[in-house]
Amino acid sequence: MIADHDIPYLPRGVRVHRDRVRDAWVLLAPERAITLDAIGHAILSEIDGTRSFGEITAALAARYNAPAEDIARDSAGFLGALHDRRFLEVHS
Amino acid sequence: MAWNKPIIREIE
Numbered sequence: 697m698i699a700d701h702d703i704p705y706l707p708r709g710v711r712v713h714r715d716r717v718r719d720a721w722v723l724l725a726p727e728r729a730i731t732l733d734a735i736g737h738a739i740l741s742e743i744d745g746t747r748s749f750g751e752i753t754a755a756l757a758a759r760y761n762a763p764a765e766d767i768a769r770d771s772a773g774f775l776g777a778l779h780d781r782r783f784l785e786v787h788s
Numbered sequence: 789m790a791w792n793k794p795i796i797r798e799i800e
Contacts, residue, residue, distance in 0.1 A: 722799070729799045736794035762791035774794045781798075 698772050698779070700750030703787040704743050710783055712740055725783055739771050743784075749775070 698704065706712075710725045712732070721737040723730050732740065738759070742752040753771050757764040778784040 731797045731799060733792075733795045734789060735792055736796060739794060756791075760789070760791040767791060770791070770793045774796070777796055 698749050698775050698786060699788075700748060700753075700768075701788075702749045703746065704749060704752070704775055704779075704784055705745035705787065706740075706743065707782070707785045712737070723778070723783055728781075728783075730781075730783065735770075736774060739774055 710723065713722050713724050714720075715722045715731070718731065721732040723732055723740065738756065739752070742755055747755075749768075749772070753764060753768045756762075756767045756771065760767065775784055779786060
């Protein structure tokens with residue numbers, strides 16, 4: 697599980713892309729892709745390779761005016777799923 | 789927009 701001090705980043709070759717055919721945001725990796733909903737895109741938009749998971753969830757909590765613990769739980773699950781599938785790496 | 793649990797769909 698990702699911790700507050702961990703710094704998530706997109707590894708080389710992985711990028712967020714607007715798919716005009718699907719009219720959706722997608723996360724592209726070599727020979728693989730996933731579609732993102734608005735919340736998934738919002739989480740990934742906060743990832744810049746320098747900010748910690750705690751900083752990211754605090755920013756999202758302010759942006760969505762939602763309980764920080766809900767955002768931390770959902771974001772950790774989302775990013776953990778991406779990490780398991782090698783769409784995301786983490787500096788500990 | 790309200791916060792919801794995010795969804796991932798893999799394109800295969």
